[in-house]
Amino acid sequence: MDFFSFLGDNLQTFLTYTSFANFTLGHAAMIVVGLVFIYLAVAKEFEPMLLIPIGFGILVGNIPFKDAGLQLGIYEQGSVLNILYQGVTSGWYPPLIFLGIGAMTDFSALISNPKLMLIGAAAQFGIFGAYTLALLCGFEPTQAGAIGIIGGADGPTAIFLSSKLAPNLMGAIAISAYSYMALVPVIQPPIMRFLTSKKERLIRMKPPRVVSQTEKIVFPIIGLLLTCFLVPSGLPLLGMLFFGNLLKESGVTRRLAETARGPLIDTITILLGLTVGASTQATQFLTLNSIKIFGLGALSFIIATTAGILFVKFFNLFLGRDNKINPLIGNAGVSAVPDSARISQMVGKEYDPTNYLLMHAMGPNVAGVIGSAVAAGILLGFLG
Amino acid sequence: MRGKLITGLALLLFVVSDIQSQRTTSLKINEILVINGNNFVDDYGQRNPWIEIYNASPGTVNIAGCYLTNKIERPKLYMIPKGDVKTSISPRQHVIFWADNLPSRGTFHVNFTLDSVKSNFIALFDSDGQTLIDSVTVPAGQRADVSYGLIEDGWTLDKLREAKRTLPSYKDVMELWIYFDDHNNDGRYVTPSSNNKILDKNEKNENFKDNDSFGVGMTITATGVVFIGLIALYFAFKLVGKTAIRLSHERAKLTGLTTEEAKGITEQSGEMYAAIAMAIYEATELHDEEHTILTIKEKTKQYSPWSSKIYTLRQTPNLR
Numbered sequence: 001m002d003f004f005s006f007l008g009d010n011l012q013t014f015l016t017y018t019s020f021a022n023f024t025l026g027h028a029a030m031i032v033v034g035l036v037f038i039y040l041a042v043a044k045e046f047e048p049m050l051l052i053p054i055g056f057g058i059l060v061g062n063i064p065f066k067d068a069g070l071q072l073g074i075y076e077q078g079s080v081l082n083i084l085y086q087g088v089t090s091g092w093y094p095p096l097i098f099l100g101i102g103a104m105t106d107f108s109a110l111i112s113n114p115k116l117m118l119i120g121a122a123a124q125f126g127i128f129g130a131y132t133l134a135l136l137c138g139f140e141p142t143q144a145g146a147i148g149i150i151g152g153a154d155g156p157t158a159i160f161l162s163s164k165l166a167p168n169l170m171g172a173i174a175i176s177a178y179s180y181m182a183l184v185p186v187i188q189p190p191i192m193r194f195l196t197s198k199k200e201r202l203i204r205m206k207p208p209r210v211v212s213q214t215e216k217i218v219f220p221i222i223g224l225l226l227t228c229f230l231v232p233s234g235l236p237l238l239g240m241l242f243f244g245n246l247l248k249e250s251g252v253t254r255r256l257a258e259t260a261r262g263p264l265i266d267t268i269t270i271l272l273g274l275t276v277g278a279s280t281q282a283t284q285f286l287t288l289n290s291i292k293i294f295g296l297g298a299l300s301f302i303i304a305t306t307a308g309i310l311f312v313k314f315f316n317l318f319l320g321r322d323n324k325i326n327p328l329i330g331n332a333g334v335s336a337v338p339d340s341a342r343i344s345q346m347v348g349k350e351y352d353p354t355n356y357l358l359m360h361a362m363g364p365n366v367a368g369v370i371g372s373a374v375a376a377g378i379l380l381g382f383l384g
Numbered sequence: 385m386r387g388k389l390i391t392g393l394a395l396l397l398f399v400v401s402d403i404q405s406q407r408t409t410s411l412k413i414n415e416i417l418v419i420n421g422n423n424f425v426d427d428y429g430q431r432n433p434w435i436e437i438y439n440a441s442p443g444t445v446n447i448a449g450c451y452l453t454n455k456i457e458r459p460k461l462y463m464i465p466k467g468d469v470k471t472s473i474s475p476r477q478h479v480i481f482w483a484d485n486l487p488s489r490g491t492f493h494v495n496f497t498l499d500s501v502k503s504n505f506i507a508l509f510d511s512d513g514q515t516l517i518d519s520v521t522v523p524a525g526q527r528a529d530v531s532y533g534l535i536e537d538g539w540t541l542d543k544l545r546e547a548k549r550t551l552p553s554y555k556d557v558m559e560l561w562i563y564f565d566d567h568n569n570d571g572r573y574v575t576p577s578s579n580n581k582i583l584d585k586n587e588k589n590e591n592f593k594d595n596d597s598f599g600v601g602m603t604i605t606a607t608g609v610v611f612i613g614l615i616a617l618y619f620a621f622k623l624v625g626k627t628a629i630r631l632s633h634e635r636a637k638l639t640g641l642t643t644e645e646a647k648g649i650t651e652q653s654g655e656m657y658a659a660i661a662m663a664i665y666e667a668t669e670l671h672d673e674e675h676t677i678l679t680i681k682e683k684t685k686q687y688s689p690w691s692s693k694i695y696t697l698r699q700t701p702n703l704r
Contacts, residue, residue: 114621121607121614128607132599141592144599215621215628222620230613359660367614374613378606383588 026282034058057277100265102244120367123333126151126304151300152372234377415533440538
């Protein structure tokens with residue numbers, strides 16, 4: 001073999017390793033999805049902290065390569081991406097995210113007006129509505145449970161539960177949950193306007209009372225004991241949520257709380273977003289089931305929002321004139337902290353610029369986080 | 385006070401000792417084959433009676449140092465040797481001991497055999513040689529290649545009772561210990577080093593598919609539980625809130641305020657909430673291009689020995 005044919009052969013071999021030689025239409029489609037995510041994050045500012053890592057992760061996961069045992073892909077055991085992905089598959093990223101959420105959440109609105117907790121419970125109908133629809137679409141009960149949790153509008157909870165109940169659907173479920181959380185500003189306002197009258201939108205709620213530090217310290221302790229005694233399978237999520245909150249409210253562990261709500265949650269968000277995005281390799285991800293899951297995810301958000309608003313309207317029938325709740329905060333029960341609470345504020349301001357609903361909406365919003373973690377625990381207990 | 389402290393410590397010790405029992409006491413004698421005619425072969429290519437031990441705990445348990453015996457009066461008959469990595473049993477996994485009276489063949493060959501005619505008592509003692517972990521008496525008249533084992537790995541009578549209550553397939557089951565015979569075709573096979581019940585389907589899944597195909601039952605039950613959980617929290621915090629308000633009013637009154645003035649302490653103006661709401665709204669806009677952020681942050685510096693210069697500086701040098 002002469003030198004030039006040796007070079008030619010080598011070049012030919014090299015070309016088979018490039019992405020151009022392994023490119024498929026599926027990869028192209030997923031790269032477009034990744035670019036759309038990045039566009040939505042940058043241009044529309046829809047949940048940029050989620051959509052940028054996920055969108056870029058989709059690009060990373062859809063660079064095609066020859067399967068030659070080079071330990072490149074996220075599904076190849078021992079690859080760097082696979083090691084980072086362990087936090088998703090083993091389910092330890094979501095509890096750490098919950099630790100950070102607990103350390104950054106102020107439960108004062110909920111403590112001062114505990115009846116707002118019930119809105120968070122009502123919005124969980126989205127989970128079980130989607131569960132029923134998923135069963136009708138032919139999914140197994142375990143898969144339906146994992147798909148249903150999209151309606152909880154809580155990415156970490158969705159990843160945690162799907163990693164336990166339906167690991168093969170986790171990529172689609174996570175992408176669907178995060179996509180619709182980012183699209184909350186698009187999905188929720190029309191439903192809120194459609195289901196409420198002008199008079200209801202103008203309801204001014206009684207300002208919340210001042211909450212003492214003792215109450216704030218007692219909240220995570222009682223919250224943990226009550227919810228986890230009822231649903232022990234929710235312990236990884238609820239335990240970390242309330243632990244994070246105790247770090248914040250105890251007042252004596254400021255550094256720990258700051259780490260949990262700062263560097264720790266940021267690090268985990270980066271790793272979680274990137275690896276969830278990268279898990280959408282076209283060869284694994286582009287299936288009919290993924291499309292069904294996207295459809296069901298949208299429906300679950302619609303059901304959850306509707307249930308939250310209708311529940312407030314129903315609840316108002318039993319409340320005195322001075323204690324009425326503005327139904328525009330009903331949407332916040334779906335979690336998606338704090339975006340759905342901000343939607344309540346924005347839509348409320350359209351009708352009365354001096355009516356500040358954000359503080360009130362934070363109540364059902366954080367109750368939604370607790371509610372969806374409890375619901376995930378129930379699904380895990382029943383189907384796991 | 386001291387009495388209460390002692391009682392509390394005693395209670396704590398009791399709880400801790402119970403937690404300790406999660407370890408070797410989680411081991412169960414799981415399945416026994418007395419007459420091995422045509423069944424599992426040991427590492428020497430021979431067929432001998434075997435005893436299967438199951439780790440029923442969610443953590444790895446090392447069985448080394450424990451004792452296996454077939455005589456209650458001699459609990460320390462065979463000490464399971466230490467130093468063999470294979471004695472660590474993974475969570476919910478099994479290990480097999482050969483009752484061939486040939487302990488020189490290795491860790492898993494015990495120094496007694498099983499009687500093929502009479503009944504056989506088998507016991508597992510903890511490393512102190514006194515604490516009985518588990519025991520079973522295999523009835524006389526065993527048949528060849530038919531094993532005697534727990535209906536499911538590591539089950540107890542309580543577990544069986546619970547299964548009879550909740551799982552339809554266990555409704556008519558009467559015995560905890562049953563016979564496993566490959567020839568019966570009843571799904572109960574001799575399973576050395578494997579699950580006594582072969583899990584070839586997800587029973588919970590099938591149960592929901594058969595009894596709740598539209599998810600109505602799940603929706604009602606699960607939503608009910610979510611509501612119960614949050615209603616419990618609601619009542620708890622209604623109570624905590626009322627107590628906190630009452631205490632703050634009482635404290636305010638002690639400083640000489642009237643009842644009306646005391647009530648005002650727990651309420652604040654709408655303008656203040658508007659400012660807080662605006663601050664939250666702005667503060668949650670965590671984008672790179674941040675503007676008009678209202679920051680309310682305490683500027684006091686917390687003392688911490690971790691960052692104290694006193695502890696990090698060397699001794700002041702003496703100046704001459």
